[in-house]
Amino acid sequence: MGASLSSLTESESTAANGGRPSLGDIPENCVACVFMYLTPPEICNLARLNRAFRGAASSDSVWDSKLPVNYHQLLDVLPQRENYECVRKKDIFAALSRGVAFDDGNKEVWLDRISGRICMSISTKAMLITSGEDRRHWNWFPTEESRFHVVAYCQQVWWFEVSGSVKFPFPPDIYTLTFRVHLGKFHKRLGRRVCNFEHTHGWDLGPVRYELFTSDGQHSVSEYSIHDSDQDDASAYLKRGGNWIEYKVGEFIVSSSDPATEVRFSMKQIDCTHSKGGLCVDSVSITPSDLKARKRKGVGVSTYQ
Template identity: 55%
Template sequence: MGAGVSSILGPDGEGGAHETGLGDLPESCVAEVMLHLDPPGICRLARLSRTFRGAASGDFVWETKLPRNYQYLLQQASDDEAQKASLTKKEIYARLCRRNLFDGGTKEFWLEKYKGRLCMSISSKALLITGIDDRRYWNYIPTEESRFHSVAYLQQIWWFEVDGEIEFCFPPGTYSLYYRLHLGRPSRRLRRRICSTEHIHGWDIKPVRFQLWTSDGQHALSHCNLDDPGCWIRYHVGDFMVASSDVPTKVKFSMKQIDCTHTKGGLCVDSVLIYPKGLRQEKKSTASLNL
């Protein structure tokens, strides 16, 4: 869309008549159009003129882009009540699209920018890992490949079990839950990424059992053999539905391989991810919100 339109000729077809452009549109009309655009589209239009910039700042435009329970999300995102009270709806949207840590920094949520849908990541340090306190089996290792800057690394164990839970007022919708895992120990040497595979064993003998349960009786179960060393992979556990954001939904999840006829090792556990179902995680968009 261009920033202007052609001149409107006078009644005699001669030039010199007053030129009109997009900037001459009433701000209220522009705002009505913006109600049908996604947030990045609104931000792009805001660059066209002062009128578009004013319309793009309207609270009634941005309130339609926010989740129904945005006040609850804002409460989780910040403890500064004075600051929250002074934010416009546009600023609230931008605030919630950023990384919002909670529960001692072991969990985070954010809104994806295009539709304002909730995403969540739960660190390995918030999970209940069998044997995590015994350094013969597990260690936390620092890495730049995790949003939380460390992962739990398994050298060897007989009984493998990684459980967790989250209780949260999710906006209504269907969500998918994943474990983010990596076979092998990633590191860097001479600025190059390398992967140590010396401890990888046992995952091709029996599949891992993934499960989730919700407080309203939903259950999902899946089995998968772990493979593809050297790559971070999101293993899909299952989906769950949220009908209302007024009541917290408790989600419990589990990952097990407890066949004690063989040991398992060489695995990094980074996090558990909860995304809106159908979100194209592999898409890397260069668009940004200039809020």
């Protein structure tokens, strides 16, 4: 069977294969119809088989089915948009899946390479931080662990509040919004990652409140205590490994990309009876809800990819 399959894939035509049928005999338009049901990585792998498969893998009809319905609106955020007016849909998909930064590089949107659905990340640099300009309370440090290569570090505050917003033509879908945070401050020492919890305090005295609002009236509220051992023992895991975790704020539904959906979000702990500090805030992510598995109660350990 292996030899038979090899002859099918290696031969371009029946004549070249001694009269036996081969994959090269399948009409390109038929291959394109099959490709519409496959994922982009599967299509790219099959394109290596023969000329017909390569031609089908470059077909606009195939890649049009992989792009969001409103991909023309997404092109508006691309620098030099005019360069994409006459290119193949395959190249447009490739450009969008690599990620496109906008809003001075503080926000990034990309297509999931498997499903072709929209994902977004928003840097803390694009958010409003209470007392964020006071270096006694907040500062910034560079790191390769962030998509934006910089994170905000809360040294010590009484009023903790981080908020932001984004207005974007999200394609119809159900989205989950999360905050990505890190307990303690990390750095490299002799090539090893080391976490410092010297200034980490106050988070066990009250929960952090997360909220989101959308322009069409949707509202979601969540509260988590970073030191709550009931959340899959998340705090103990953090103190041992010093990992990033994502706190789920909530979900929102987009039924139409016109008009664009505005999403406002916040993370706060404004109980001024005690101070708190020693927390890094990296970004907010907006992702189709079924693309990423979440831990119970919305808390999941994560790494930057």
